[in-house]
Amino acid sequence: MPPGAPRPPAPGGDAPEEGGCVEVVALAGIGEVAAGDDVGAIVAAAIAMTPGLLPLRSDDVLVVTQKIVSKAEGAVMDLRGVDPRPEAVAFGERWDRDPRQVEVVLREAVRVVRMERGVIVTETRHGFVLANSGVDASNVGPGTGDVVTLLPRDPDASAAGIRTAVREAHGTDIAVIVSDSFGRPWRWGIVDVAIGVSGIVPVEDLRGLPDADGRTMRSTIRAVADEIASAAELALGKSARRPAALVRGAMPPRGEGSIADLLMPASFDLFP
Amino acid sequence: MPPGAPRPPAPGGDAPEEGGCVEVVALAGIGEVAAGDDVGAIVAAAIAMTPGLLPLRSDDVLVVTQKIVSKAEGAVMDLRGVDPRPEAVAFGERWDRDPRQVEVVLREAVRVVRMERGVIVTETRHGFVLANSGVDASNVGPGTGDVVTLLPRDPDASAAGIRTAVREAHGTDIAVIVSDSFGRPWRWGIVDVAIGVSGIVPVEDLRGLPDADGRTMRSTIRAVADEIASAAELALGKSARRPAALVRGAMPPRGEGSIADLLMPASFDLFP
Numbered sequence: 319m320p321p322g323a324p325r326p327p328a329p330g331g332d333a334p335e336e337g338g339c340v341e342v343v344a345l346a347g348i349g350e351v352a353a354g355d356d357v358g359a360i361v362a363a364a365i366a367m368t369p370g371l372l373p374l375r376s377d378d379v380l381v382v383t384q385k386i387v388s389k390a391e392g393a394v395m396d397l398r399g400v401d402p403r404p405e406a407v408a409f410g411e412r413w414d415r416d417p418r419q420v421e422v423v424l425r426e427a428v429r430v431v432r433m434e435r436g437v438i439v440t441e442t443r444h445g446f447v448l449a450n451s452g453v454d455a456s457n458v459g460p461g462t463g464d465v466v467t468l469l470p471r472d473p474d475a476s477a478a479g480i481r482t483a484v485r486e487a488h489g490t491d492i493a494v495i496v497s498d499s500f501g502r503p504w505r506w507g508i509v510d511v512a513i514g515v516s517g518i519v520p521v522e523d524l525r526g527l528p529d530a531d532g533r534t535m536r537s538t539i540r541a542v543a544d545e546i547a548s549a550a551e552l553a554l555g556k557s558a559r560r561p562a563a564l565v566r567g568a569m570p571p572r573g574e575g576s577i578a579d580l581l582m583p584a585s586f587d588l589f590p
Numbered sequence: 591m592p593p594g595a596p597r598p599p600a601p602g603g604d605a606p607e608e609g610g611c612v613e614v615v616a617l618a619g620i621g622e623v624a625a626g627d628d629v630g631a632i633v634a635a636a637i638a639m640t641p642g643l644l645p646l647r648s649d650d651v652l653v654v655t656q657k658i659v660s661k662a663e664g665a666v667m668d669l670r671g672v673d674p675r676p677e678a679v680a681f682g683e684r685w686d687r688d689p690r691q692v693e694v695v696l697r698e699a700v701r702v703v704r705m706e707r708g709v710i711v712t713e714t715r716h717g718f719v720l721a722n723s724g725v726d727a728s729n730v731g732p733g734t735g736d737v738v739t740l741l742p743r744d745p746d747a748s749a750a751g752i753r754t755a756v757r758e759a760h761g762t763d764i765a766v767i768v769s770d771s772f773g774r775p776w777r778w779g780i781v782d783v784a785i786g787v788s789g790i791v792p793v794e795d796l797r798g799l800p801d802a803d804g805r806t807m808r809s810t811i812r813a814v815a816d817e818i819a820s821a822a823e824l825a826l827g828k829s830a831r832r833p834a835a836l837v838r839g840a841m842p843p844r845g846e847g848s849i850a851d852l853l854m855p856a857s858f859d860l861f862p
Contacts, residue, residue: 507813541779549821
Protein backbone atom coordinates (compact mmCIF):
# COMPACT_ATOMS: atom_id res chain seq x y z
CA MET A 319 0.00 0.00 0.00
CA PRO A 320 2.19 2.90 -1.20
CA PRO A 321 1.60 6.37 0.19
CA GLY A 322 -0.73 8.38 -2.00
CA ALA A 323 0.83 10.61 -4.59
CA PRO A 324 1.05 14.22 -3.45
CA ARG A 325 -2.23 15.98 -3.96
CA PRO A 326 -2.83 19.66 -4.47
CA PRO A 327 -4.08 21.44 -1.37
CA ALA A 328 -7.77 21.14 -0.71
CA PRO A 329 -9.69 24.05 -2.17
CA GLY A 330 -10.98 25.09 1.23
CA GLY A 331 -14.53 25.21 -0.04
CA ASP A 332 -17.59 23.15 0.69
CA ALA A 333 -17.21 20.52 -2.05
CA PRO A 334 -14.32 18.25 -1.16
CA GLU A 335 -12.72 15.99 -3.70
CA GLU A 336 -13.29 12.32 -3.16
CA GLY A 337 -10.36 10.53 -1.59
CA GLY A 338 -9.89 6.79 -1.90
CA CYS A 339 -6.99 6.33 0.49
CA VAL A 340 -6.99 7.40 4.12
CA GLU A 341 -4.11 7.05 6.55
CA VAL A 342 -4.36 7.33 10.32
CA VAL A 343 -1.17 7.75 12.33
CA ALA A 344 -0.97 7.90 16.12
CA LEU A 345 1.32 10.70 17.26
CA ALA A 346 4.49 9.62 19.00
CA GLY A 347 5.99 10.86 22.21
CA ILE A 348 3.10 12.36 24.14
CA GLY A 349 3.70 11.66 27.81
CA GLU A 350 1.64 12.43 30.86
CA VAL A 351 -0.33 15.68 30.58
CA ALA A 352 -0.99 17.83 33.64
CA ALA A 353 -3.11 20.85 34.45
CA GLY A 354 -1.67 23.96 32.89
CA ASP A 355 0.12 22.12 30.10
CA ASP A 356 -0.23 23.56 26.60
CA VAL A 357 -1.89 20.78 24.62
CA GLY A 358 -1.42 22.65 21.35
CA ALA A 359 2.33 22.89 21.88
CA ILE A 360 2.49 19.26 22.99
CA VAL A 361 0.74 17.89 19.92
CA ALA A 362 2.58 20.26 17.58
CA ALA A 363 5.85 18.86 18.95
CA ALA A 364 4.53 15.31 18.65
CA ILE A 365 3.66 15.90 14.99
CA ALA A 366 7.29 16.80 14.37
CA MET A 367 8.49 13.73 16.28
CA THR A 368 6.25 11.31 14.35
CA PRO A 369 8.01 10.15 11.19
CA GLY A 370 6.54 11.16 7.86
CA LEU A 371 3.91 13.68 8.90
CA LEU A 372 5.70 16.88 7.88
CA PRO A 373 4.98 18.81 5.78
CA LEU A 374 1.37 18.86 6.89
CA ARG A 375 -1.34 19.03 4.25
CA SER A 376 -4.27 21.40 4.39
CA ASP A 377 -6.66 18.44 4.30
CA ASP A 378 -5.10 16.77 7.34
CA VAL A 379 -7.28 16.40 10.40
CA LEU A 380 -5.72 16.17 13.84
CA VAL A 381 -7.80 14.23 16.36
CA VAL A 382 -7.04 14.84 20.04
CA THR A 383 -8.83 12.77 22.65
CA GLN A 384 -10.78 14.49 25.39
CA LYS A 385 -8.75 13.12 28.25
CA ILE A 386 -5.58 15.13 27.67
CA VAL A 387 -7.55 18.25 26.77
CA SER A 388 -9.52 18.06 30.00
CA LYS A 389 -6.45 17.36 32.10
CA ALA A 390 -4.48 20.24 30.57
CA GLU A 391 -7.41 22.61 31.03
CA GLY A 392 -7.91 21.49 34.61
CA ALA A 393 -11.37 20.10 33.83
CA VAL A 394 -11.00 17.51 36.57
CA MET A 395 -12.66 16.92 39.91
CA ASP A 396 -11.18 15.39 43.05
CA LEU A 397 -13.91 13.20 44.46
CA ARG A 398 -12.51 13.60 47.97
CA GLY A 399 -14.12 17.01 48.15
CA VAL A 400 -17.52 15.90 46.79
CA ASP A 401 -20.51 15.49 49.09
CA PRO A 402 -23.07 13.29 47.29
CA ARG A 403 -26.75 14.14 47.49
CA PRO A 404 -29.06 11.41 48.84
CA GLU A 405 -30.18 10.44 45.32
CA ALA A 406 -26.54 9.83 44.33
CA VAL A 407 -25.93 7.77 47.48
CA ALA A 408 -28.99 5.62 46.83
CA PHE A 409 -28.17 5.06 43.17
CA GLY A 410 -24.53 4.30 43.98
CA GLU A 411 -25.44 1.78 46.66
CA ARG A 412 -28.01 0.06 44.53
CA TRP A 413 -25.79 -0.26 41.44
CA ASP A 414 -22.32 -0.53 42.99
CA ARG A 415 -21.12 2.85 41.81
CA ASP A 416 -19.13 5.53 43.63
CA PRO A 417 -21.81 7.92 44.94
CA ARG A 418 -19.39 10.84 44.68
CA GLN A 419 -18.95 10.14 41.00
CA VAL A 420 -22.73 9.89 40.56
CA GLU A 421 -22.95 13.30 42.23
CA VAL A 422 -20.47 14.81 39.78
CA VAL A 423 -22.37 13.25 36.85
CA LEU A 424 -25.56 14.93 38.06
CA ARG A 425 -23.81 18.27 38.56
CA GLU A 426 -22.46 18.14 35.01
CA ALA A 427 -25.94 17.48 33.59
CA VAL A 428 -28.54 19.98 32.52
CA ARG A 429 -31.03 17.13 32.04
CA VAL A 430 -31.19 13.51 33.11
CA VAL A 431 -32.40 11.52 30.09
CA ARG A 432 -32.31 8.07 31.74
CA MET A 433 -31.19 6.98 35.19
CA GLU A 434 -31.89 3.30 35.63
CA ARG A 435 -30.23 -0.12 35.78
CA GLY A 436 -26.93 1.47 36.83
CA VAL A 437 -26.79 3.65 33.73
CA ILE A 438 -27.05 7.42 33.74
CA VAL A 439 -27.64 9.11 30.39
CA THR A 440 -27.64 12.88 30.57
CA GLU A 441 -27.60 15.98 28.45
CA THR A 442 -24.67 18.28 29.15
CA ARG A 443 -24.58 22.03 28.86
CA HIS A 444 -22.86 21.54 25.50
CA GLY A 445 -25.95 19.69 24.25
CA PHE A 446 -24.34 16.25 24.18
CA VAL A 447 -26.50 13.29 25.22
CA LEU A 448 -24.16 10.64 26.61
CA ALA A 449 -23.44 8.34 29.51
CA ASN A 450 -22.33 9.87 32.81
CA SER A 451 -22.14 13.42 31.46
CA GLY A 452 -18.76 12.43 30.04
CA VAL A 453 -17.30 12.09 33.56
CA ASP A 454 -14.51 9.50 33.36
CA ALA A 455 -12.18 7.87 35.87
CA SER A 456 -9.93 5.85 33.53
CA ASN A 457 -6.48 6.95 32.37
CA VAL A 458 -6.55 10.09 34.53
CA GLY A 459 -2.97 9.66 35.69
CA PRO A 460 -0.85 7.73 38.15
CA GLY A 461 -1.80 7.99 41.79
CA THR A 462 -5.06 9.78 41.09
CA GLY A 463 -7.61 7.16 42.03
CA ASP A 464 -10.03 9.77 43.35
CA VAL A 465 -9.81 12.15 40.39
CA VAL A 466 -12.20 12.13 37.44
CA THR A 467 -12.11 14.15 34.27
CA LEU A 468 -14.99 16.31 33.11
CA LEU A 469 -15.64 17.36 29.53
CA PRO A 470 -13.80 20.50 28.41
CA ARG A 471 -15.90 23.59 29.04
CA ASP A 472 -15.83 24.70 25.39
CA PRO A 473 -14.46 21.89 23.20
CA ASP A 474 -14.69 23.97 20.01
CA ALA A 475 -12.44 26.54 21.67
CA SER A 476 -10.09 23.76 22.77
CA ALA A 477 -9.88 22.56 19.17
CA ALA A 478 -9.33 26.10 17.91
CA GLY A 479 -6.46 26.63 20.32
CA ILE A 480 -4.76 23.45 19.16
CA ARG A 481 -5.32 24.42 15.54
CA THR A 482 -3.63 27.77 16.12
CA ALA A 483 -0.66 26.15 17.86
CA VAL A 484 -0.18 23.68 15.01
CA ARG A 485 -0.43 26.43 12.41
CA GLU A 486 2.11 28.55 14.24
CA ALA A 487 4.49 25.61 14.65
CA HIS A 488 4.23 24.11 11.19
CA GLY A 489 2.77 26.79 8.93
CA THR A 490 -0.26 24.77 7.80
CA ASP A 491 -3.84 25.40 8.82
CA ILE A 492 -5.23 21.92 9.46
CA ALA A 493 -8.57 20.93 10.96
CA VAL A 494 -8.74 19.75 14.57
CA ILE A 495 -11.27 17.47 16.26
CA VAL A 496 -11.50 16.83 19.99
CA SER A 497 -12.94 13.33 20.43
CA ASP A 498 -14.52 11.27 23.18
CA SER A 499 -15.98 7.77 23.47
CA PHE A 500 -19.77 7.56 23.40
CA GLY A 501 -22.13 4.61 23.81
CA ARG A 502 -25.15 4.29 21.55
CA PRO A 503 -28.69 3.04 22.07
CA TRP A 504 -29.37 -0.46 20.71
CA ARG A 505 -25.73 -1.38 20.14
CA TRP A 506 -23.08 -2.55 22.56
CA GLY A 507 -19.81 -0.78 22.94
CA ILE A 508 -18.42 2.67 22.55
CA VAL A 509 -17.17 4.50 19.49
CA ASP A 510 -15.18 7.69 19.39
CA VAL A 511 -17.09 10.73 18.13
CA ALA A 512 -16.35 14.43 17.82
CA ILE A 513 -17.10 16.71 20.77
CA GLY A 514 -15.28 19.79 19.48
CA VAL A 515 -14.16 20.94 16.05
CA SER A 516 -12.19 23.73 14.41
CA GLY A 517 -11.60 24.23 10.70
CA ILE A 518 -14.01 21.52 9.60
CA VAL A 519 -17.72 21.35 8.88
CA PRO A 520 -18.64 18.33 11.00
CA VAL A 521 -21.63 17.23 8.93
CA GLU A 522 -21.34 17.12 5.17
CA ASP A 523 -24.70 17.75 3.61
CA LEU A 524 -25.03 15.86 0.34
CA ARG A 525 -28.75 16.48 0.00
CA GLY A 526 -29.57 17.66 -3.47
CA LEU A 527 -26.40 16.25 -5.01
CA PRO A 528 -26.78 13.44 -7.52
CA ASP A 529 -25.85 9.91 -6.53
CA ALA A 530 -23.80 7.66 -8.80
CA ASP A 531 -26.84 7.05 -10.98
CA GLY A 532 -27.74 10.71 -11.29
CA ARG A 533 -30.65 10.33 -8.88
CA THR A 534 -30.95 13.09 -6.30
CA MET A 535 -29.89 11.93 -2.84
CA ARG A 536 -32.66 12.83 -0.50
CA SER A 537 -31.38 12.46 3.01
CA THR A 538 -27.66 11.87 3.00
CA ILE A 539 -25.90 13.92 5.63
CA ARG A 540 -22.55 12.38 6.51
CA ALA A 541 -21.38 12.89 10.07
CA VAL A 542 -17.84 13.04 8.77
CA ALA A 543 -16.29 14.42 11.97
CA ASP A 544 -17.64 11.44 13.91
CA GLU A 545 -16.29 9.01 11.32
CA ILE A 546 -12.88 10.68 11.46
CA ALA A 547 -12.89 10.43 15.26
CA SER A 548 -13.74 6.72 15.02
CA ALA A 549 -11.02 6.13 12.46
CA ALA A 550 -8.51 7.84 14.76
CA GLU A 551 -9.48 5.57 17.64
CA LEU A 552 -8.45 2.53 15.61
CA ALA A 553 -4.86 3.79 15.69
CA LEU A 554 -5.03 4.90 19.31
CA GLY A 555 -6.60 2.06 21.26
CA LYS A 556 -7.81 2.49 24.78
CA SER A 557 -5.02 1.28 27.05
CA ALA A 558 -1.95 2.79 25.43
CA ARG A 559 -0.59 6.26 25.86
CA ARG A 560 -1.62 7.46 22.46
CA PRO A 561 -3.95 10.42 22.89
CA ALA A 562 -3.81 11.97 19.40
CA ALA A 563 -3.71 10.90 15.77
CA LEU A 564 -3.43 12.54 12.38
CA VAL A 565 -5.96 11.51 9.72
CA ARG A 566 -4.73 12.12 6.17
CA GLY A 567 -6.73 11.73 2.98
CA ALA A 568 -10.26 11.86 4.36
CA MET A 569 -10.96 14.99 2.27
CA PRO A 570 -12.84 16.69 5.08
CA PRO A 571 -15.21 19.52 4.29
CA ARG A 572 -13.15 22.50 5.45
CA GLY A 573 -14.91 25.51 6.91
CA GLU A 574 -15.58 27.23 10.20
CA GLY A 575 -17.94 24.66 11.65
CA SER A 576 -19.03 24.11 15.23
CA ILE A 577 -19.86 20.95 17.10
CA ALA A 578 -23.34 22.46 17.46
CA ASP A 579 -23.81 21.71 13.73
CA LEU A 580 -23.69 18.01 14.65
CA LEU A 581 -26.21 18.13 17.49
CA MET A 582 -29.89 17.50 16.89
CA PRO A 583 -32.13 20.15 18.43
CA ALA A 584 -34.71 18.97 20.96
CA SER A 585 -37.50 19.68 18.47
CA PHE A 586 -36.22 16.84 16.25
CA ASP A 587 -35.44 14.44 19.09
CA LEU A 588 -37.52 11.27 18.86
CA PHE A 589 -35.82 9.80 21.96
CA PRO A 590 -36.17 12.42 24.73
CA MET B 591 3.72 9.31 5.78
CA PRO B 592 5.64 6.30 4.48
CA PRO B 593 3.94 2.93 4.43
CA GLY B 594 4.37 1.11 7.71
CA ALA B 595 7.22 -1.35 7.94
CA PRO B 596 6.05 -4.91 7.36
CA ARG B 597 4.61 -6.39 10.52
CA PRO B 598 4.47 -10.04 11.44
CA PRO B 599 1.05 -11.60 10.96
CA ALA B 600 -1.40 -11.02 13.78
CA PRO B 601 -1.45 -13.92 16.22
CA GLY B 602 -5.07 -14.67 15.42
CA GLY B 603 -5.99 -14.77 19.09
CA ASP B 604 -8.23 -12.60 21.20
CA ALA B 605 -5.61 -10.12 22.42
CA PRO B 606 -4.61 -7.97 19.48
CA GLU B 607 -1.42 -5.99 19.46
CA GLU B 608 -1.88 -2.28 19.52
CA GLY B 609 -1.45 -0.69 16.11
CA GLY B 610 -0.52 2.95 15.70
CA CYS B 611 -0.96 3.24 11.94
CA VAL B 612 -4.10 2.37 10.03
CA GLU B 613 -4.55 2.59 6.28
CA VAL B 614 -7.86 2.53 4.43
CA VAL B 615 -7.85 1.91 0.68
CA ALA B 616 -10.93 1.92 -1.53
CA LEU B 617 -10.91 -1.02 -3.93
CA ALA B 618 -10.54 -0.16 -7.58
CA GLY B 619 -12.52 -1.35 -10.52
CA ILE B 620 -15.84 -2.48 -9.09
CA GLY B 621 -18.52 -1.65 -11.61
CA GLU B 622 -22.25 -2.05 -11.54
CA VAL B 623 -23.39 -5.12 -9.58
CA ALA B 624 -26.52 -7.01 -10.58
CA ALA B 625 -28.64 -9.78 -9.11
CA GLY B 626 -26.84 -13.10 -9.28
CA ASP B 627 -23.37 -11.58 -9.36
CA ASP B 628 -20.76 -13.15 -7.09
CA VAL B 629 -19.73 -10.34 -4.75
CA GLY B 630 -16.93 -12.42 -3.27
CA ALA B 631 -15.37 -12.99 -6.67
CA ILE B 632 -15.86 -9.34 -7.60
CA VAL B 633 -14.11 -7.97 -4.52
CA ALA B 634 -11.39 -10.61 -4.67
CA ALA B 635 -10.63 -9.46 -8.21
CA ALA B 636 -10.76 -5.83 -7.13
CA ILE B 637 -8.23 -6.52 -4.38
CA ALA B 638 -5.84 -7.79 -7.03
CA MET B 639 -6.49 -4.74 -9.23
CA THR B 640 -5.86 -2.23 -6.43
CA PRO B 641 -2.16 -1.40 -6.23
CA GLY B 642 -0.26 -2.43 -3.13
CA LEU B 643 -2.79 -4.66 -1.36
CA LEU B 644 -1.25 -8.06 -2.14
CA PRO B 645 -0.09 -10.01 -0.29
CA LEU B 646 -2.99 -9.68 2.12
CA ARG B 647 -2.25 -9.72 5.85
CA SER B 648 -4.17 -11.80 8.34
CA ASP B 649 -5.10 -8.61 10.22
CA ASP B 650 -6.65 -6.95 7.18
CA VAL B 651 -10.36 -6.21 7.30
CA LEU B 652 -12.37 -5.96 4.11
CA VAL B 653 -15.41 -3.70 4.37
CA VAL B 654 -18.14 -4.18 1.76
CA THR B 655 -21.09 -1.83 1.71
CA GLN B 656 -24.59 -3.22 1.94
CA LYS B 657 -25.75 -1.89 -1.40
CA ILE B 658 -23.74 -4.21 -3.62
CA VAL B 659 -24.36 -7.18 -1.33
CA SER B 660 -28.11 -6.63 -1.45
CA LYS B 661 -28.13 -6.14 -5.21
CA ALA B 662 -26.07 -9.25 -5.86
CA GLU B 663 -28.27 -11.30 -3.55
CA GLY B 664 -31.44 -9.97 -5.13
CA ALA B 665 -32.51 -8.27 -1.90
CA VAL B 666 -34.35 -5.61 -3.85
CA MET B 667 -37.97 -4.68 -4.32
CA ASP B 668 -39.65 -3.14 -7.33
CA LEU B 669 -42.11 -0.63 -5.94
CA ARG B 670 -44.32 -0.98 -9.02
CA GLY B 671 -45.69 -4.20 -7.59
CA VAL B 672 -46.27 -2.84 -4.08
CA ASP B 673 -49.77 -2.02 -2.85
CA PRO B 674 -49.43 0.30 0.16
CA ARG B 675 -51.66 -0.18 3.18
CA PRO B 676 -53.79 2.83 4.23
CA GLU B 677 -51.36 3.71 7.04
CA ALA B 678 -48.51 3.92 4.52
CA VAL B 679 -50.61 6.08 2.17
CA ALA B 680 -51.52 8.47 4.98
CA PHE B 681 -47.96 8.75 6.24
CA GLY B 682 -46.60 9.21 2.73
CA GLU B 683 -49.10 11.93 1.90
CA ARG B 684 -48.54 13.79 5.14
CA TRP B 685 -44.73 13.72 4.94
CA ASP B 686 -44.12 13.74 1.17
CA ARG B 687 -42.80 10.21 1.00
CA ASP B 688 -43.51 7.45 -1.53
CA PRO B 689 -46.30 5.40 0.13
CA ARG B 690 -45.05 2.24 -1.61
CA GLN B 691 -41.65 2.71 -0.01
CA VAL B 692 -43.30 3.28 3.38
CA GLU B 693 -45.15 0.02 2.82
CA VAL B 694 -41.90 -1.84 2.18
CA VAL B 695 -40.33 -0.27 5.29
CA LEU B 696 -43.22 -1.58 7.38
CA ARG B 697 -43.02 -5.04 5.79
CA GLU B 698 -39.30 -5.23 6.62
CA ALA B 699 -39.95 -4.31 10.28
CA VAL B 700 -40.70 -6.61 13.16
CA ARG B 701 -41.36 -3.55 15.35
CA VAL B 702 -42.00 0.12 14.71
CA VAL B 703 -39.94 2.05 17.27
CA ARG B 704 -40.95 5.54 16.12
CA MET B 705 -43.11 6.72 13.24
CA GLU B 706 -43.51 10.47 13.39
CA ARG B 707 -42.41 13.72 11.74
CA GLY B 708 -41.66 11.88 8.50
CA VAL B 709 -39.21 9.53 10.18
CA ILE B 710 -39.70 5.80 10.59
CA VAL B 711 -37.39 4.00 13.01
CA THR B 712 -37.89 0.27 13.10
CA GLU B 713 -36.40 -2.93 14.38
CA THR B 714 -35.62 -5.46 11.67
CA ARG B 715 -35.68 -9.22 11.97
CA HIS B 716 -31.89 -9.07 12.35
CA GLY B 717 -32.35 -6.99 15.51
CA PHE B 718 -31.08 -3.72 14.00
CA VAL B 719 -32.84 -0.54 15.09
CA LEU B 720 -32.49 1.95 12.26
CA ALA B 721 -34.31 4.33 9.95
CA ASN B 722 -36.60 2.88 7.30
CA SER B 723 -35.71 -0.76 8.06
CA GLY B 724 -32.61 -0.16 5.95
CA VAL B 725 -34.71 0.22 2.79
CA ASP B 726 -32.81 2.51 0.43
CA ALA B 727 -33.47 4.04 -2.96
CA SER B 728 -30.13 5.72 -3.68
CA ASN B 729 -27.41 4.24 -5.88
CA VAL B 730 -29.55 1.26 -6.84
CA GLY B 731 -28.53 1.43 -10.47
CA PRO B 732 -29.26 3.26 -13.70
CA GLY B 733 -32.85 3.27 -14.88
CA THR B 734 -34.18 1.74 -11.70
CA GLY B 735 -36.08 4.64 -10.22
CA ASP B 736 -38.75 2.36 -8.76
CA VAL B 737 -36.40 -0.20 -7.22
CA VAL B 738 -35.22 -0.09 -3.61
CA THR B 739 -32.69 -2.28 -1.84
CA LEU B 740 -33.50 -4.22 1.32
CA LEU B 741 -30.95 -5.39 3.87
CA PRO B 742 -29.33 -8.75 3.11
CA ARG B 743 -31.29 -11.58 4.69
CA ASP B 744 -28.29 -12.89 6.68
CA PRO B 745 -25.45 -10.33 6.59
CA ASP B 746 -23.10 -12.55 8.63
CA ALA B 747 -23.52 -15.23 5.97
CA SER B 748 -22.92 -12.63 3.27
CA ALA B 749 -19.68 -11.64 5.01
CA ALA B 750 -18.67 -15.27 5.42
CA GLY B 751 -19.17 -15.96 1.74
CA ILE B 752 -17.00 -13.01 0.77
CA ARG B 753 -14.36 -14.13 3.27
CA THR B 754 -14.25 -17.58 1.70
CA ALA B 755 -13.95 -16.16 -1.80
CA VAL B 756 -11.07 -13.90 -0.78
CA ARG B 757 -9.29 -16.75 0.99
CA GLU B 758 -9.66 -19.00 -2.03
CA ALA B 759 -8.42 -16.29 -4.39
CA HIS B 760 -5.52 -14.95 -2.35
CA GLY B 761 -4.69 -17.59 0.26
CA THR B 762 -5.18 -15.35 3.29
CA ASP B 763 -8.03 -15.59 5.76
CA ILE B 764 -8.99 -11.96 6.39
CA ALA B 765 -11.95 -10.57 8.31
CA VAL B 766 -14.95 -9.19 6.43
CA ILE B 767 -17.51 -6.59 7.49
CA VAL B 768 -20.69 -5.74 5.61
CA SER B 769 -21.51 -2.11 6.39
CA ASP B 770 -24.47 0.22 6.12
CA SER B 771 -25.16 3.86 6.99
CA PHE B 772 -27.14 4.44 10.19
CA GLY B 773 -28.46 7.59 11.77
CA ARG B 774 -28.18 8.11 15.51
CA PRO B 775 -30.43 9.71 18.11
CA TRP B 776 -29.33 13.18 19.24
CA ARG B 777 -26.78 13.71 16.49
CA TRP B 778 -27.27 14.75 12.87
CA GLY B 779 -26.00 12.70 10.04
CA ILE B 780 -25.25 9.12 9.26
CA VAL B 781 -22.17 7.03 9.99
CA ASP B 782 -21.30 3.65 8.56
CA VAL B 783 -21.58 0.75 10.99
CA ALA B 784 -21.27 -3.01 10.71
CA ILE B 785 -24.37 -5.06 9.85
CA GLY B 786 -22.59 -8.36 9.20
CA VAL B 787 -19.22 -9.78 10.19
CA SER B 788 -17.06 -12.83 9.60
CA GLY B 789 -13.69 -13.59 11.16
CA ILE B 790 -13.81 -10.71 13.63
CA VAL B 791 -15.20 -10.23 17.12
CA PRO B 792 -17.20 -7.03 16.56
CA VAL B 793 -16.97 -5.74 20.14
CA GLU B 794 -13.65 -5.84 21.93
CA ASP B 795 -14.23 -6.25 25.64
CA LEU B 796 -11.49 -4.50 27.59
CA ARG B 797 -13.28 -4.76 30.94
CA GLY B 798 -10.92 -6.02 33.58
CA LEU B 799 -7.79 -5.03 31.67
CA PRO B 800 -5.62 -2.33 33.22
CA ASP B 801 -5.63 1.15 31.74
CA ALA B 802 -2.41 3.08 31.11
CA ASP B 803 -2.17 3.86 34.83
CA GLY B 804 -2.73 0.28 35.93
CA ARG B 805 -6.30 1.06 37.03
CA THR B 806 -8.87 -1.53 36.03
CA MET B 807 -11.07 -0.29 33.20
CA ARG B 808 -14.63 -0.77 34.26
CA SER B 809 -16.83 -0.37 31.27
CA THR B 810 -14.76 -0.14 28.14
CA ILE B 811 -16.19 -2.22 25.34
CA ARG B 812 -14.99 -0.98 21.98
CA ALA B 813 -17.37 -1.39 19.09
CA VAL B 814 -14.38 -1.94 16.85
CA ALA B 815 -16.34 -3.30 13.88
CA ASP B 816 -18.42 -0.12 13.79
CA GLU B 817 -15.29 2.03 13.95
CA ILE B 818 -13.72 0.06 11.10
CA ALA B 819 -16.89 0.50 9.03
CA SER B 820 -16.79 4.27 9.68
CA ALA B 821 -13.12 4.46 8.77
CA ALA B 822 -13.85 2.64 5.51
CA GLU B 823 -16.58 5.12 4.65
CA LEU B 824 -14.03 7.95 4.72
CA ALA B 825 -12.28 6.35 1.75
CA LEU B 826 -15.51 5.46 -0.04
CA GLY B 827 -17.69 8.54 0.05
CA LYS B 828 -21.34 8.42 -0.84
CA SER B 829 -21.64 9.45 -4.46
CA ALA B 830 -18.76 7.57 -6.08
CA ARG B 831 -18.71 4.02 -7.26
CA ARG B 832 -16.53 2.74 -4.46
CA PRO B 833 -18.44 0.03 -2.61
CA ALA B 834 -15.57 -1.68 -0.75
CA ALA B 835 -12.40 -0.80 1.11
CA LEU B 836 -9.56 -2.64 2.79
CA VAL B 837 -8.61 -1.52 6.31
CA ARG B 838 -5.04 -2.42 7.25
CA GLY B 839 -3.39 -2.01 10.64
CA ALA B 840 -6.48 -1.74 12.86
CA MET B 841 -5.40 -4.88 14.74
CA PRO B 842 -8.93 -6.25 14.86
CA PRO B 843 -9.82 -8.88 17.44
CA ARG B 844 -9.95 -11.98 15.22
CA GLY B 845 -12.43 -14.74 16.05
CA GLU B 846 -15.70 -16.21 14.90
CA GLY B 847 -17.94 -13.36 15.95
CA SER B 848 -21.47 -12.53 14.89
CA ILE B 849 -23.20 -9.20 14.39
CA ALA B 850 -25.51 -10.35 17.18
CA ASP B 851 -22.58 -9.75 19.57
CA LEU B 852 -22.94 -6.05 18.78
CA LEU B 853 -26.69 -5.77 19.33
CA MET B 854 -28.11 -4.84 22.70
CA PRO B 855 -30.88 -7.17 23.88
CA ALA B 856 -34.26 -5.61 24.57
CA SER B 857 -33.75 -6.18 28.31
CA PHE B 858 -30.94 -3.59 28.30
CA ASP B 859 -32.66 -1.13 25.97
CA LEU B 860 -33.30 2.20 27.69
CA PHE B 861 -34.83 3.66 24.50
CA PRO B 862 -37.58 1.24 23.41
